[in-house]
Structure formats: C-alpha cells, structure tokens
Amino acid sequence: VTTDVRSRILLSSLNGKMSDALALLRQQQQTxxxxxxxxxxxxxxxALAHADTIAYMxxxxxxxxxxxxxxxxxxxMAGVALYQDRLFLPAQFLQHYQAMNRDRRTSPEDELxxxxxxxxxxEAFARGTMHSTALREKWKVFLQxxxxxxxxxxxxxxxxxxxxxxxxxxxxxxxxxxxxxALFGRQPLVIKNEWxxxxxxxxxxxxxxxxxxxxxxxxxxxxxxxxxxxxDAELVIKRRGFEINT
Amino acid sequence: xxxxxxxxxxxTVWRLLWKRFYSVNSKTNMHxxxxxxxxxxxxxxxxxxxxxxxxxxxxxxxxxxxYFNAPGNLMFxxxxxxxxxxxxxxxxxxxxxxxxxFEEQMMAAQVSLAKQREELxxxxxxxxxxxxxxxxxxxxxWEQPDVAHVREDPLxxxxxxxxxxxxxxxxLGDLILNKRENVTDYDSQxxxxxxxxxxxxYMLYRDVIQPTTMTQNNNSEEWRREVELLTKGKEVQGTHRxxxxxxxxxxxxxxxxxxxxxxVQNFQLPNWSKYPTILKFxxxxxxxxxxxxxxxxxxxxxxxxxxxxxxxxxxxxYDHSFLFPHNIYDNRTEEDFYDILINDSMQDNRxxxxxxxxxxxxxxxxxxxxxxxxNSPSVNKPVPSISLETYTRLLKGYxxxxxxxCKYDYNDNIFKLISxxxxxxxxxxxxxxxxxxxxxxxxxxxxxxxxxxGTISQAEKRTCYQILSxxxxxxxxxxxxxxxxxxxS
Numbered sequence: 238v239t240t241d242v243r244s245r246i247l248l249s250s251l252n253g254k255m256s257d258a259l260a261l262l263r264q265q266q267q268t269x270x271x272x273x274x275x276x277x278x279x280x281x282x283x284a285l286a287h288a289d290t291i292a293y294m295x296x297x298x299x300x301x302x303x304x305x306x307x308x309x310x311x312x313x314m315a316g317v318a319l320y321q322d323r324l325f326l327p328a329q330f331l332q333h334y335q336a337m338n339r340d341r342r343t344s345p346e347d348e349l350x351x352x353x354x355x356x357x358x359x360e361a362f363a364r365g366t367m368h369s370t371a372l373r374e375k376w377k378v379f380l381q382x383x384x385x386x387x388x389x390x391x392x393x394x395x396x397x398x399x400x401x402x403x404x405x406x407x408x409x410x411x412x413x414x415x416x417x418x419a420l421f422g423r424q425p426l427v428i429k430n431e432w433x434x435x436x437x438x439x440x441x442x443x444x445x446x447x448x449x450x451x452x453x454x455x456x457x458x459x460x461x462x463x464x465x466x467x468x469d470a471e472l473v474i475k476r477r478g479f480e481i482n483t
Numbered sequence: 484x485x486x487x488x489x490x491x492x493x494x495t496v497w498r499l500l501w502k503r504f505y506s507v508n509s510k511t512n513m514h515x516x517x518x519x520x521x522x523x524x525x526x527x528x529x530x531x532x533x534x535x536x537x538x539x540x541x542x543x544x545x546x547x548x549x550y551f552n553a554p555g556n557l558m559f560x561x562x563x564x565x566x567x568x569x570x571x572x573x574x575x576x577x578x579x580x581x582x583x584x585f586e587e588q589m590m591a592a593q594v595s596l597a598k599q600r601e602e603l604x605x606x607x608x609x610x611x612x613x614x615x616x617x618x619x620x621x622x623x624x625w626e627q628p629d630v631a632h633v634r635e636d637p638l639x640x641x642x643x644x645x646x647x648x649x650x651x652x653x654x655l656g657d658l659i660l661n662k663r664e665n666v667t668d669y670d671s672q673x674x675x676x677x678x679x680x681x682x683x684x685y686m687l688y689r690d691v692i693q694p695t696t697m698t699q700n701n702n703s704e705e706w707r708r709e710v711e712l713l714t715k716g717k718e719v720q721g722t723h724r725x726x727x728x729x730x731x732x733x734x735x736x737x738x739x740x741x742x743x744x745x746x747v748q749n750f751q752l753p754n755w756s757k758y759p760t761i762l763k764f765x766x767x768x769x770x771x772x773x774x775x776x777x778x779x780x781x782x783x784x785x786x787x788x789x790x791x792x793x794x795x796x797x798x799x800x801y802d803h804s805f806l807f808p809h810n811i812y813d814n815r816t817e818e819d820f821y822d823i824l825i826n827d828s829m830q831d832n833r834x835x836x837x838x839x840x841x842x843x844x845x846x847x848x849x850x851x852x853x854x855x856x857x858n859s860p861s862v863n864k865p866v867p868s869i870s871l872e873t874y875t876r877l878l879k880g881y882x883x884x885x886x887x888x889c890k891y892d893y894n895d896n897i898f899k900l901i902s903x904x905x906x907x908x909x910x911x912x913x914x915x916x917x918x919x920x921x922x923x924x925x926x927x928x929x930x931x932x933x934x935x936x937g938t939i940s941q942a943e944k945r946t947c948y949q950i951l952s953x954x955x956x957x958x959x960x961x962x963x964x965x966x967x968x969x970x971x972s
Binding site for chain 2: 240243244247248251252253268270271272273275276298302303304305306307308337338339
C-alpha cells in the first residue's frame with residue numbers, strides 16, 4: 238500500500254465513510270494491512286456499526302493470522318455483529334479472546350469482557366434460532382456459557398432481550414410450554430450459578446397468559462427449588478400486574 | 484364655610500412657603516440667638532439631609548445662608564457647581580453619541596435581516612400560509628423525498644455545505660501517520676516480548692549482583708550507568724547462580740507485564756546497540772526470527788551459546804509452550820528438539836524433571852507439542868509416541884541423578900520408565916528401504932491404554948524385545964541399574 242492509499246483509507250474511515258474505506262482496502266493485497274490501519278478501521282466500524290467492515294477484517298486478517306485485538310473492542314464488535322445479524326461472529330470473538338487469555342490472571346475488567354462476550358454469544362444463538370430450535374437448546378447454550386462463568390455473577394433477565402423474545406415465541410406452542418416447565422425439573426447439566434434458574438422462571442412468567450398460569454408455574458418452581466434469588470420473578474410479576482405473593 | 488376655610492388655608496400655606504424660601508421671619512433672630520448649637524444636633528439626627536428637615540429646623544437655614552454668604556465659601560461652592568455642571572454635560576454628550584451609534588447598528592441589522600428573510604421566502608422555503616389548515620391532508624400526500632433528487636438540487640447542496648456539523652471532518656492535514664508497523668500474530672509477538680523482557684532483566688540482575696569484574700568492562704558506558712543506578716545505596720551481595728530462582732521470581736511477577744493484546748501488538752525491540760554482547764546477539768536473533776513455530780524456536784535456541792541463557796530459555800519454554808501451535812502428525816524436528824533439551828538439561832535437576840514429566844505424565848499437554856502422533860484405529864485418535872533414542876537418554880538422565888544426587892530417590896521413576904518401555908513399545912516400519920523397522924514407545928492416556936496396547940501383537944512385541952536386547956545403550960543402562968540396586972541393598 239502506498240502512503241497515499243493508506244491515508245485515503247484512514248481518512249474515509251475517520252470521516253465515517255466506511256464503505257469507501259472498505260472498497261479501497263479490498264483492492265489492496267492481503268499482506269498490506271498494518272497495525273494502525275487495522276485498529277482504526279475496526280474501531281471506526283464498531284463505532285459506526287458497519288458490519289461489513291467488521292466481517293471482512295475479521296475473516297481476512299484477524300482470525301486467520303491470530304492478530305491481537307483488545308477485549309473492549311471485541312465486545313463492541315460483537316454487539317454490532319449481533320444486531321446486524323452476523324450471528325456466527327460473536328462465538329468466534331469469544332473463542333479468539335479466550336485463546337489470547339489462556340494463562341492470564343483475570344482482572345475485574347477481563348471478567349467483565351468475558352461476561353459480555355459470552356452474553357452476546359448466547360444472545361446471538363437465541364436470535365439466530367428464534368423460530369427454529371426448541372427452548373431446550375437455547376437453555377443448554379445459556380447454561381454452557383453463562384452458568385459456567387467463574388465468579389458466578391448475577392444473571393438478569395433484562396440482559397438477555399433476544400433470549401427472552403425467543404422464549405416468548407417458544408412458549409406460544411403448547412408442547413413447548415410443557416417442555417419449559419419440565420426444565421425446572423431435571424437439568425441436562427449441573428447448575429452452578431444460583432441466578433440461572435430464576436432467570437428461566439422470570440422468562441416464563443413474562444410470557445404466561447394470566448395470573449392463574451403464573452401461580453401454577455411459581456408453585457411448580459417452588460416444589461423443586463427454594464432459597465434462590467427471585468428478584469427478577471418479583472419484578473416481572475409487578476410489571477405484569479399480577480397479584481401474587483412471592 | 485369650606486370656601487372660607489380654603490382661603491384661610493391657602494393664605495397659611497403661602498405664608499409658610501414664603502417663610503421657607505426666604506427665611507424671613509420676625510422671630511428668626513430670637514430663634515437664632517436661643518439655640519446656636521442646635522443645627523448640628525439636628526443635622527446628625529436627620530442624617531445630614533436638608534430635605535428631610537422638619538419644620539423645627541426650618542429657621543436654621545438662615546445659618547446656612549450666612550455660611551454661604553461668606554466670600555471664601557461662595558467662591559468654593561460656585562467652583563464646585565461649575566465643575567459639576569461640566570461633568571454632567573460631558574457625560575450627557577457621551578451617552579447621546581453612543582446611543583446614536585447603537586441605533587445605527589440596529590438599523591443595519593434590521594435591514595440585513597429583512598434582506599435575508601426576503602431571500603429565503605423567495606428561494607427555498609416558500610410555504611403556503613394555510614399549511615396548518617391542510618396539515619393532515621398534506622401528511623397523507625407527503626412522500627419520502629428521493630435522496631438522489633435532493634442531491635441534485637445545487638442550492639440545497641450549497642446550503643448544506645455551509646452548515647457546520649459538530650462531527651469533525653478530517654482532512655489530510657489532520658492526519659498524523661505513524662511509522663508503518665506490520666501486523667504480527669499474538670503468540671509469536673508475545674513470545675518475543677516475553678523472552679526479551681526475561682533476558683534483559685536477567686542481564687541486569689546478573690550485573691547488579693556480581694561485583695565488578697572484567698566482564699563488565701566490555702560493556703558500554705550506558706549499560707554500566709544503568710547498573711550503577713540500581714546498585715546505588717544498596718547492599719548488594721554477590722551470591723546468586725541459581726537461575727531457576729531468578730526465573731521463578733520473574734515468571735511470577737513480571738511475565739504478565741506483556742500479555743495485554745495492545746501491549747503485545749505495540750511491542751518493539753529497543754535499540755540494542757548499547758547492550759552487553761550476549762543481549763545484543765539475542766536481540767538480533769529475535770529480530771530476524773519470526774518465532775511462530777517450535778521449529779523456529781529451536782533454530783533460535785540452537786544459535787545461543789551461553790549456558791545460562793540456554794537454561795533460562797529451557798525454563799521459559801516449558802511454561803510458555805502453549806504459544807506454539809501443535810503439529811498433529813509431522814513433528815519430527817520437534818522431537819529432535821526435545822532430545823536436545825533433555826541433553827542440555829542433564830546437569831540441571833529441575834529442568835530435567837520438568838521435561839521428563841512430559842513423557843512420564845501422559846496428561847501433560849506438551850506431549851502433543853513435542854512428539855509425533857501415531858494414528859491408532861482402535862481409539863480413533865492420534866496417540867503420541869517417542870523414539871527409543873530419546874527414551875534411553877531420558878532413562879540415562881534418571882540413572883545419573885540416582886547415582887550422583889543422593890537427596891532424592893529416583894527409583895520409582897526409573898522403574899516406571901522401564902515398565903513403560905516394556906509395555907508400550909511397538910514397531911514402526913521405516914520409509915527408507917535399507918533401514919529396518921525401528922522401535923518407538925507409545926504414550927497413551929490412562930483411559931485409552933488397554934485398548935491401544937491390546938492391538939500390539941505378541942509377535943511384534945517379541946521383535947521389539949529382540950531389537951532392544953541388541954541395543955547397546957539400553958543394555959548398558961540396564962546393567963548400571965542393576966549395579967545401583969546392588970549398591971543400595
């Protein structure tokens with residue numbers, strides 16, 4: 238890349254014309270990307286939600302050559318990828334991040350980034366399989382990623398909008414509803430985080446048709462589990478205007 | 484009666500006024516003589532204001548008049564009045580002129596506003612008056628304007644360009660281009676940064692701790708000054724020589740310095756022209772080597788002559804082997820490298836034990852890195868295997884340890900090695916025709932062991948044992964073992 242082309246690409250991406258910058262970059266050779274160009278383009282693409290650039294840079298440069306990318310930037314890129322329907326990317330971001338952090342002592346920030354990347358992966362799966370897979374599958378992915386997080390951070394329903402939406406779609410069907418209730422019973426994996434099951438409960442309560450059904454779900458849940466934090470479930474009951482004592 | 488009263492009151496008022504203005508009163512003299520000092524007290528009571536004097540003080544104006552009447556005072560007061568009038572006049576003139584200027588500005592502004600408004604109304608935004616009345620109908624008719632169409636309108640374009648946006652538009656002048664740095668993959672760059680940091684720290688540490696010897700005289704002035712800065716004001720004892728202690732400290736405290744992706748990406752070898760000779764050499768090699776695979780690390784290791792550095796690199800590699808990618812089948816050179824490492828660490832108990840654990844413990848993940856795999860159909864996954872030569876070297880190392888270092892007992896390890904040799908050996912057909920089959924030793928994990936070993940036939944085992952019995956190294960080692968047993972019993 239000549240200096241001229243390089244500064245043109247940088248200028249376009251700084252001025253928000255990501256598609257121009259991407260078009261220019263595509264004309265160049267594979268090995269032409271340097272540190273400055275790569276990180277400027279990734280950061281601007283994440284800021285301007287330009288998913289094409291993110292996907293191109295990822296598949297052509299970052300992933301095959303295992304280039305280091307900051308965790309914060311990965312989180313932003315994952316957020317863009319999730320809502321621009323590049324649903325395979327978040328899982329790869331997470332894998333990349335984990336590969337780079339194999340032996341590092343975890344700082345609080347690392348934990349946050351890990352949480353965020355895993356959350357987006359779960360969300361991306363829920364979004365991608367909104368209508369196609371059963372609730373059980375989404376729950377399994379959720380348990381695999383979120384439940385195994387070290388430190389067991391609180392998991393809240395509000396952080397999983399796509400998953401909640403997918404739950405609603407699944408619960409519309411009668412057999413799925415039964416399956417959701419069955420999830421309270423036996424679990425495919427040993428659940429480590431005390432916030433996981435209450436999140437499922439709150440998600441189901443958010444979509445039940447009326448207070449009678451909600452009471453039944455709550456009773457079912459109580460039969461199996463006690464002493465779990467039901468903050469989200471209470472909030473959902475209040476928001477929906479049911480009069481149930483939790 | 485009213486009228487009468489009115490007449491009377493008017494005449495009274497008139498008289499009073501007369502008195503006030505001219506201070507002519509038949510009794511004035513008497514008042515004056517009676518209370519000479521009263522005005523002072525009166526003035527103080529009424530805050531010295533003449534206007535707020537009540538009727539009682541009225542006669543004392545006479546005093547004022549007398550005071551005023553004196554020739555010197557008259558001059559003084561007149562001068563004051565004249566000066567005051569001058570100031571007032573000047574002030575008024577200034578105010579008037581500034582007001583006029585302001586008015587002129589206002590006029591000009593109004594004129595220009597009117598002109599602008601006229602322009603706007605005539606050109607771009609001529610909206611019908613009754614727009615509010617037809618609002619809803621308009622909304623229905625209204626369509627999204629075509630973006631391309633808007634672009635074509637030069638007037639709008641021009642106005643659009645004139646408007647400032649809060650988002651900064653960068654131009655070529657704003658751009659400060661840094662030096663071009665090629666992107667490098669995380670693992671190799673981190674390995675370089677880590678090795679450089681470790682060796683730099685070690686060289687400083689060694690020079691600080693050692694008393695000034697002739698080796699230091701070769702060093703540059705800058706390096707010596709850096710060492711002096713560290714030694715200044717501290718008691719430095721010259722007892723070290725434990726490289727593994729240094730390594731442990733460094734690994735614990737400083738290895739994590741260069742792990743964040745940002746730091747790794749921006750890592751650059753500094754200008755090494757002033758460093759000691761060994762460090763200079765290492766920097767050059769690190770710079771030239773891309774250090775992406777274990778093979779490249781082997782090259783780097785092979786070029787190093789210093790024993791200390793070799794030891795450090797050996798210790799480092801054991802802890803950082805994950806930075807190198809695994810080859811699944813073809814890692815013959817890696818096995819050679821393992822052989823070299825074992826050979827080099829023969830003298831150093833600690834490194835030797837670390838590396839031998841790669842063979843002894845099949846769950847050690849470095850096994851996959853160093854040893855070529857044999858695809859075993861019975862478990863359907865690659866199983867690492869080690870050559871007989873390397874294995875005998877390992878055995879020899881343990882026997883050496885048992886013979887020399889009496890601190891620990893290595894009998895268990897030796898016994899385990901021999902039993903592995905006996906159970907896990909198999910024949911590998913050589914691709915070259917002239918050489919016969921060679922013996923290799925499988926290193927399966929516990930869960931796969933019985934399945935894999937079951938596939939080795941008795942005939943194959945027998946051939947293996949025949950080859951083993953002809954191998955001089957093995958036989959010599961076994962003899963040494965039996966001697967040790969005889970000694971200890």
